[in-house]
Amino acid sequence: MTTSLDTLDRLESEAIHVFREVAGEFDRPVILFSGGKDSTLLVHLAIKAFWPAPVPFPLLHVDTGHNFDEVIEFRDHVVARHGLRLEVARVQDYIDDGRLAERPDGTRNPLQTVPLLDAITSHRYDAVFGGGRRDEERARAKERIFSLRNSFGQWDPRRQRPELWNLYNGRHRPGEHVRVFPLSNWTELDVWNYVEREGVELPSIYYAHQREVYLRDGMLLAEGPWGTARDGEVLQRRTVRYRTVGDGSCTGAVESDASDITQVIAEVAASRLTERGATRADDRLSEAAMEDRKREGYF
Amino acid sequence: MSDLLRLATAGSVDDGKSTLVGRLLYDTKSVLADTLDAVTRASTDRGLSTPDLSLLVDGLRSEREQGITIDVAYRYFATPKRSFVLADTPGHVQYTRNTVTGASTAQLAILLVDARKGVIEQTRRHAAVLALLGVPRLVLAVNKIDLVGYDEAVFTRIAAEFTEHALALGHSPDSVVTIPVSALAGDNVVEKSARTPWYDGPTLLDHLEQVPVEPDPHDAPFRFPVQYVIRPRTPEFPDYRGYAGLVASGTVRVGDEVLVLPSGLRTTVERIDTRDGELPEAVAGQSVTLLLADDVDVSRGDLVASAALPPRVVDEFDATVCWLAEKPLSPGARVLVKYGARTVQAIVTELRARFDEQRLSSVDDPGSLRLNEIGRVVVRTAEPVPLDDYSSSRRTGAFLVIDAADGSTLAAGLVGAPLPVLDGVPSCTEGGSTAPTGTSPVADTDDRALVSPGP
Numbered sequence: 085m086t087t088s089l090d091t092l093d094r095l096e097s098e099a100i101h102v103f104r105e106v107a108g109e110f111d112r113p114v115i116l117f118s119g120g121k122d123s124t125l126l127v128h129l130a131i132k133a134f135w136p137a138p139v140p141f142p143l144l145h146v147d148t149g150h151n152f153d154e155v156i157e158f159r160d161h162v163v164a165r166h167g168l169r170l171e172v173a174r175v176q177d178y179i180d181d182g183r184l185a186e187r188p189d190g191t192r193n194p195l196q197t198v199p200l201l202d203a204i205t206s207h208r209y210d211a212v213f214g215g216g217r218r219d220e221e222r223a224r225a226k227e228r229i230f231s232l233r234n235s236f237g238q239w240d241p242r243r244q245r246p247e248l249w250n251l252y253n254g255r256h257r258p259g260e261h262v263r264v265f266p267l268s269n270w271t272e273l274d275v276w277n278y279v280e281r282e283g284v285e286l287p288s289i290y291y292a293h294q295r296e297v298y299l300r301d302g303m304l305l306a307e308g309p310w311g312t313a314r315d316g317e318v319l320q321r322r323t324v325r326y327r328t329v330g331d332g333s334c335t336g337a338v339e340s341d342a343s344d345i346t347q348v349i350a351e352v353a354a355s356r357l358t359e360r361g362a363t364r365a366d367d368r369l370s371e372a373a374m375e376d377r378k379r380e381g382y383f
Numbered sequence: 384m385s386d387l388l389r390l391a392t393a394g395s396v397d398d399g400k401s402t403l404v405g406r407l408l409y410d411t412k413s414v415l416a417d418t419l420d421a422v423t424r425a426s427t428d429r430g431l432s433t434p435d436l437s438l439l440v441d442g443l444r445s446e447r448e449q450g451i452t453i454d455v456a457y458r459y460f461a462t463p464k465r466s467f468v469l470a471d472t473p474g475h476v477q478y479t480r481n482t483v484t485g486a487s488t489a490q491l492a493i494l495l496v497d498a499r500k501g502v503i504e505q506t507r508r509h510a511a512v513l514a515l516l517g518v519p520r521l522v523l524a525v526n527k528i529d530l531v532g533y534d535e536a537v538f539t540r541i542a543a544e545f546t547e548h549a550l551a552l553g554h555s556p557d558s559v560v561t562i563p564v565s566a567l568a569g570d571n572v573v574e575k576s577a578r579t580p581w582y583d584g585p586t587l588l589d590h591l592e593q594v595p596v597e598p599d600p601h602d603a604p605f606r607f608p609v610q611y612v613i614r615p616r617t618p619e620f621p622d623y624r625g626y627a628g629l630v631a632s633g634t635v636r637v638g639d640e641v642l643v644l645p646s647g648l649r650t651t652v653e654r655i656d657t658r659d660g661e662l663p664e665a666v667a668g669q670s671v672t673l674l675l676a677d678d679v680d681v682s683r684g685d686l687v688a689s690a691a692l693p694p695r696v697v698d699e700f701d702a703t704v705c706w707l708a709e710k711p712l713s714p715g716a717r718v719l720v721k722y723g724a725r726t727v728q729a730i731v732t733e734l735r736a737r738f739d740e741q742r743l744s745s746v747d748d749p750g751s752l753r754l755n756e757i758g759r760v761v762v763r764t765a766e767p768v769p770l771d772d773y774s775s776s777r778r779t780g781a782f783l784v785i786d787a788a789d790g791s792t793l794a795a796g797l798v799g800a801p802l803p804v805l806d807g808v809p810s811c812t813e814g815g816s817t818a819p820t821g822t823s824p825v826a827d828t829d830d831r832a833l834v835s836p837g838p
Contacts, residue, residue, distance in 0.1 A: 087664055089669060093669070094387065100670035101610070101628075105610055107611050108611045132659075134611075135613075135657075137613045137617075218456075218459070222456070242454070244454060245792045246792055247484055248483065250488075251722070251781065253721065253791075255791075257790065269457070269459075
């Protein structure tokens with residue numbers, strides 16, 4: 085018998101290798117977990133990496149307060165089902181006591197950076213797992229799997245360590261930490277193919293459903309605590325699904341009839357738009373929107 | 384045939400590398416509409432009449448402003464025949480370290496030259512780095528062929544000069560392919576060009592889709608660096624003790640006799656575990672958990688290896704280093720060496736030679752090694768380490784040199800002398816402890832064939 089590994093086997097093994105390397109070299113790792121598909125995959129892979137032992141690190145959710153109910157329910161369901169430990173850092177707390185101010189456009193995605201960095205400092209996390217993929221965006225394409233951040237959490241693309249073979253250098257000085265991206269080499273299609281193969285459970289909003297939405301800047305936004313249709317914008321009931329899940333104020337739905345995993349894979353494979361381009365207002369702000377947020381300490 | 388090819392690009396500034404990668408993405412329809420819209424808008428803003436395809440890959444603000452590529456970027460594209468992971472590495476001389484990064488995991492490299500300039504210093508350096516790192520296949524893309532009037536003589540001269548250089552570096556003739564292209568006009572990248580009727584070889588994409596990819600050699604000696612000890616101590620698994628890691632080379636089967644190194648304890652593999660169930664065997668590239676028959680002392684950093692073909696265990700060894708830091712290397716430097724899953728203290732006791740990649744010769748006793756220089760050194764470690772030669776294993780013959788003070792990565796290290804041109808340097812006598820089983824190196828180090836890919 086000869087075992088042969090396909091693309092998904094290789095990606096899975098690489099991610100598990102990364103998880104184990106961090107567990108072996110760091111004192112206080114944490115997994116960023118929002119309930120979205122990429123961070124759900126991180127949790128799935130972490131469980132596989134350490135089975136039959138429990139996952140040796142907690143989860144951290146940086147909560148913008150602009151959530152989809154289905155996603156928060158799912159987040160809590162995953163935590164309970166696998167006996168995990170969840171910390172939550174709330175943007176709302178920062179707005180309530182004046183440490184952060186609401187932006188004029190109402191989006192809270194960029195506001196996550198400060199609570200994230202505060203949580204890293206106060207819990208003394210030294211390795212922070214994120215679900216970022218290099219295929220998402222061209223600044224992310226330059227990201228390492230182990231990405232050193234200074235004590236301000238900043239990413240300096242010119243001073244990145246060379247990443248050689250699969251030998252990861254996790255050394256850091258006190259106050260510095262390392263962001264770790266086990267899904268670096270996955271594409272959106274790989275994620276969905278793997279979700280199908282492994283039967284990974286995801287929040288229902290990734291599949292087609294009926295929702296009241298309105299059109300703004302070419303995106304279908306849902307109403308929620310972040311606001312609703314303005315004058316001239318019409319709330320309509322449409323069949324939609326989400327390709328990404330982020331802050332509700334800037335995450336758009338796409339019109340879709342893909343109600344199960346097979347249909348989603350067919351849709352993603354045929355899509356002519358990137359997942360962030362189709363659904364994320366925060367990345368449309370400028371040519372370098374993601375780069376600027378990453379330099380400030382964003383995921 | 385493998386469904387995944389990992390490749391790297393290398394070239395000098397202004398050879399049009401980003402444009403070539405952009406062209407590959409564009410012509411394979413890997414660029415989605417919104418990305419293309421953004422590039423078209425940005426090109427119009429810059430006063431261009433057609434989309435500047437290099438903007439597809441130059442992701443950082445300063446890259447777009449300066450029209451250069453600063454850092455290695457990873458690209459993903461697929462055709463019905465294969466998926467590709469492409470490491471796009473910058474051509475600036477000060478950024479050669481990125482070429483080393485891209486090449487360390489590549490199964491094929493595309494080297495670009497400008498048809499008007501031919502083979503230049505950077506081309507020779509890059510070819511040497513690619514050969515040193517054991518990239519098994521090379522493509523020379525002679526770009527901007529449109530700017531020399533699609534002249535066959537120009538192409539033939541460059542191809543011959545490059546091929547000679549590549550063969551001198553140890554590549555076999557069938558592992559080097561040269562293709563005349565224009566990334567800007569699209570000639571021979573994805574579509575065969577009518578303007579080069581004298582060229583009857585494949586287009587670049589045809590070649591990438593068809594080139595044989597050597598799989599991880601399953602018949603290589605088994606190597607398994609232990610990353611983590613899994614001890615649940617739960618009611619369900621009170622006594623479970625598993626050794627988690629990724630098979631670095633070879634194959635392991637239940638019942639195989641193995642050694643735990645550096646201690647040299649001998650035991651057998653009792654079980655191969657995963658979350659999805661037990662396996663009868665595991666192969667290179669696979670993450671698994673091994674359970675061993677005897678209650679031996681194994682911890683993170685140990686190497687589980689084939690008992691029949693173990694690596695040698697030494698505390699002093701010859702190595703080649705690509706120096707990647709501003710701070711130069713001087714003999715006597717105290718550093719950390721990370722190999723497999725272990726980091727040990729080490730001293731670079733001798734700097735024996737610096738490699739001159741222009742003349743393909745070596746300079747003895749250079750005194751120091753600076754950024755981007757390649758040298759032959761002797762390393763002494765604080766404890767015995769199990770090592771293979773890089774020329775027999777890209778996985779277990781590689782190491783990092785790390786600055787003990789600030790943690791930065793100083794160099795890419797390769798055990799032994801993977802480039803034949805450095806052979807003139809007398810070899811150091813390996814000192815220190817010998818392998819507990821008294822074994823010899825597993826592979827013939829005279830075998831200069833480029834090694835097969837690790838990743």
